[in-house]
Each structure stands twice: as structure tokens, then as C-alpha cells.
Amino acid sequence: MLHEPATVGPAARGPDASPGSAGTARPWRSLLRWEGALLVLFVGALLYGGAETKEFFTQNTVFYFGNNIGEVAIMALPMALIIITGEIDLSVASMLGLAASVFGDLFSHGVEVWLAMAIVLLVGAAGGALNGFLVTRIGLPSIAVTIGTLTMFRGLAEIVLGNREPTNFPAYLTKIGLVPFPGTKLSWIFVFFLVLAVVYAVVLHATPVGRSIFAIGLQEQAAFFSGIRVKRIKFRLFVLSGVVCAFVGLLDAFKNASVRYDAGTGLELNVVAVVLFGGISIFGGRGTIGGVVLSVLVVGTINEALNLINVTQEKQNIVFGVLLLVSVLLPNGADGFHRLRRRLKRSGRSTRSIGNQQYLPQEATQ
């Protein structure tokens, strides 16, 4: 990923978060801080929504909350893993569009629904494999590769579907956009998110594979020399991302009961923002699935509250942008404050040049 020259440490989350502290020694102390803040924000968002409009605490809100944030939420899960390894996948939303378009095309040509869905998932795997191949085998930077495939997948979607808008999907599929999951008030797509989130949390936080993912993000070479198959894991994560996004493409098609080639355009930046807001470091090696889930809850709740008082999506982005900025400013601001205080203390005792030298080793730790 992008290594910042002017930034010390991998997006330090708090003054004591030196490189390696989160992944290894005491993960909970520094992590709880951010997840705790998100939890407070979530409660705050709920209270705000309730105060702003009477309709907020109704079953409808719960349903539409999940229905609206669902696609971004699911795509955020593989994105989180990829960002933790220090890479990024900007092609997710285009893969969503391509998958939906391929399904629409196959369906309109009379291909059996389940077969079409299987083919779509294969397309997702192939797209992800292309990303993974270019990043791990050819050694290209993932941000450039996936901007390329972002454009390319969207172009392919356009080629496949053109101006057509296939519709008339079977009612047992399109109902996921209309009725809640049986026995709950939640929308289908949000239930899929919750189930996947549990799976991802277990894999990332309780299995050797998860440990490897953190290790790669913290120090790729060290991970490699300790026997982790760095390239293989990264490759598989890109394939996984492709498959999941293709799956989201299907959900999106069913939810809307129709397909356009431009489905999900521009969502990639929302996905990245949700992941980063959830406390996943852009430098890799740091973050939790719990944080991403909380981030989804906060963003989704605020969106829904603002929807109810008729604030358009575009205007809501201001709130989102501010939250994103605060989420990186607060921890780094605290860090910067401590650094400044330390430096002031030192310069009281010694000359300025020593103060400057003190600054350098820190810079070099990255």
C-alpha cells in the first residue's frame, strides 16, 4: 500500500501503539479504545435518530437500514482482510456490477437460475484471480492493478449488458428486497452480512490463517522468513474478494429485481471508508472484524436517520467524511500531542539539534 513519508508508525492508534503491539503482545488494550469509541458513536447515532423522528424506532427502519447498507457491509469484510495484509482492492464495486450484469444476461437468455448463479460466482473467482495474479506473481502494486480492473470489469459489464435492463427474476429470489428474513425484522442481505461477519471474525482472530494475515501486514519479509506463504495467502484473499463481490452482485440484482450494467458504481470508496472507519489501518497489520461491524452499524444508522429526515445520500457524505477524518485524527492527534510534549521537555534541557536527532530514529522505524 501507500507508505506515507510524513507519517510515523503504521497509523498509530494511540501513543502506546508501537509497531507490533496490536498484533502480538496486548491486542485488546489499544483496540478496545477504538471499538469502544465506535460503540459510543453507535449509541449516539441511535439516540440522535430517535430524537430526530418518531419513525426511527420502527420495524421498517430496521429493515431498510440493513437493506441499504448491506452491499457495502458485505464487501467490507474481504476488503478488511486485504487491507490488513497491506494491499487494497478497488475493483469490488465493478465486480458487483459485472456479476449482476452476467447474471442478467444469462437469465435473459433462459439459462437455469442456479446454473447462472454458479457461473457468476466463477466469474467472480476469475476476476479476483486476475487481480491476485497481477499483484502476487507479476509484483504490481495492488492500488494500480485494481484501479485498472475497476475500469475493466465495469467495461466488461457494459459489453455484456449494454443498455438492456433484464428483469422478471423469480419471485422467490426478488423477495429478499421486500420481506425480512423469516423470524426476524432484518433484511436478508443484512443477515448474510452477519453470518459472514462471524465466519470472518473466527477466521481472522482465531485461526493460524488469521494470524498469518496480520503477520503479513505488520512485516511482510519477517512473515515470509517465518514460513508464511505470503503470496499464496494474498492471492487467495483477492480470489475470495472476487467471489464475495460476485455474490453481492447477485444479492443486489435480486434486491432491486432488475439489473443495470452500472450497478454499484462508485461504491468502492464507500467500502474502503467503512473499513478504515472501523479501525483497520491503511498500512496493514492492525484492526478487527468487530470494528468493521460496528463501523457498518454506525454508518448505517446515521444514513437511516438522515434518510428519514430527507437528507439526500450526497449530503450525508459530509457526515461520513467528517467521521472518517476524525477516526484517523483523534488517535494520531493524541500521538502527535504526546510527541510534541516530549520534544518540548527535551528541548528545555538540550539544544535543538538533539531534539531533531531524536525525531529521526522514529522516522526510520517505519
Added chain:
Amino acid sequence: MTSIVDMPLHGAPAAKSHRVAETLSRVRELTIVAAVLIVFAVTTAKNHSFAHSHSIQEILTGTAIIALLGVGETLVIVTRNVDLSVGSTLGLSAFEIGDLFTHHPHFPVPLAFLVGIAIGTATGAVIGLVTVVARVPSLVVTLAALYIIRGYVNVIGTGVQIEPSSIPSSFQKVGYESVLGIPWLFVIVVVVVAVVAWVMRSFRPSRDLYAIGSNPEAAALAGVPISKRVFTAFVVSGALAGLAGALFLAEYATVDATGGSGYELTVVAAVVVGGVAIFGGSGTVVGAALGALLLQTINQALQAVNVAQFWDEGVAGALLLAAIAFDRLVAVRAASALRAKEGATYVA
């Protein structure tokens, strides 16, 4: 990545490696020019009207704004940062100028350009300040800025349509008139590219940008004021995005809250196609501008041969992948060539 490129050191072997680096970037630029010419020739062979001045003008106008944004983006990417806010800054600037003309019909035209540049400079300064003072990754800061600025434009711009009738005709002329067959828009951008290219090549502060991108730690140890330089890069990028907003309004004579949406990734794509390494340290603004020209030429060419918009994006994406793969190949070759050369010098 290609940290060997553009690392001016002192002494004989270093001078040699500097020459290799310059040759490389020149080869790179010539490759793009060749690609543009090939695309142009092939398309003209299929559709003779493509060589008409009209479609050439269309290519040049289409290139202008992306190339202008690409110049600023290059400065930022060279320092290992990225600026995703350029599209929304363009939108803000275009909208504010349009709004200004709507309320003050006799506002002086040259001043309107300055207003655009000032708006861009201000947003660039804020973004740069947050990035270097709070030491926050620029990807996150500029992503947040993108949302905030675009949201703000929506707040002030919802339901407001800037009418072409309220834009002074002398301002619009910049958008459609041409001098010797070359659109004014393009002339302005060429001048900017030339000036920035000269500055980037010849002055110490701008060489510092390459040093920062090649190796931040080494640059810090060598006494390069990293924060100051990175801040400046963001300010320049913002200012050029502001100017691009003015040109955008001049070209289309109308703008709504979505003006310039999605430009950020197009600009990054053009810059990368133009040979600017995404991990910083190498690449030229001329290359970035040529990258924009190539993408735009292909765009127009596909329309001219009637594969229409359908193939457009697919080809652009594939081209970007090919470009970075090609860069990688050249970098690997160049690295081994340099190693061989310098090894020989040391033995002697």
C-alpha cells in the same frame, strides 16, 4: 519500486545512473507518443473522418482537464502520497464560479479564474496541513475530503442549476475558441505542464519531492524538509484542481452538484499510464499529461469506429494494466543493467 530512477547522487557512477534514468523516462514518454500515433493512424484508416480537425480538437479538449489534474496528482504521487480529492475540488471551484457569475453578472473574467485557483489552494492547504501535521495517511484524508467537499457542493447546489446564459461569453470563449486550430483550453494546459515540468526538473525543492518518494528515511536524514514539501505538493494539486474547475465551467458553460464526479480515479489511471510510479519517487508531469492524452485518444477512437461506449472502459482498464506491467518489466531490466554497470565501475 523504481527507486533507482531520478536519484541524483554525486560522483561519476551516479552521473551515469542519472543519465540512464533520464533516458528511461524519455523512452517512456516516446512510447506513449508512439501509442497515441498508432491509435490515431489505425482509427483514421477505419474511419477517415477521424483525422478531421473537429475530432482532433475534441481529443485535445477532452485531454486538457484530466491532464491538468494529472500534473498536480503527479507531484503528490511522486512523494508517495495520493490525492483523491481533485474531482470534488474541481466540482466545488466550478460551482462557486458559476454561482458568482449568476449573482454578479459583471464579475471580471480573469478574476474568476483567480477565484477558482484560490478555492483549490485553500482546500489543498487544509488537506496538506492535516496530512503532514497530524501525520495521517493521505489516502484517508483525501478520501474524507472527497466526501466532505462533494457533500458541501450538494448542500449549496441542490436545486441550483448554473445556466449557460449567466456565464459571460468572454469566459465561455476560453472553452470553445481556438488559436491556430488548437483549443485555448489545451494551450493553457500545455503552458502549465511546460512550466511545472521545468520546475520539477531544475530546482532543488522539486527534486526533494523525488527524494522523499524514493526513500523517506534517507530524505529525512539528508535534511529534506519533508512536511513542508509534501504540504506544497498538496497545495499545488489543489490549486490546479481549482483552475481545472474554472476551465470545466468554461468548457461546458453549466455545472451542477455532480460536476467532476469520479474524476479522481481517472486521473490516477492517466498518471500511472503516463509512467508515474504509484509508490512514488519517479515519473514526470509530461508523462502524466501524455497518459491523459492516450486515454482520451483511445476513448474518442473507439467512438469513431463505432464500438461505441461499450468497449471504452474495458480497453482503458486493460491498457492501464498493460502499462504498469510494462513499467515493472522495464524497472527490473533497468535495475539489473544499473547493477551490472556500477559493479563494473567499482571493480575498475
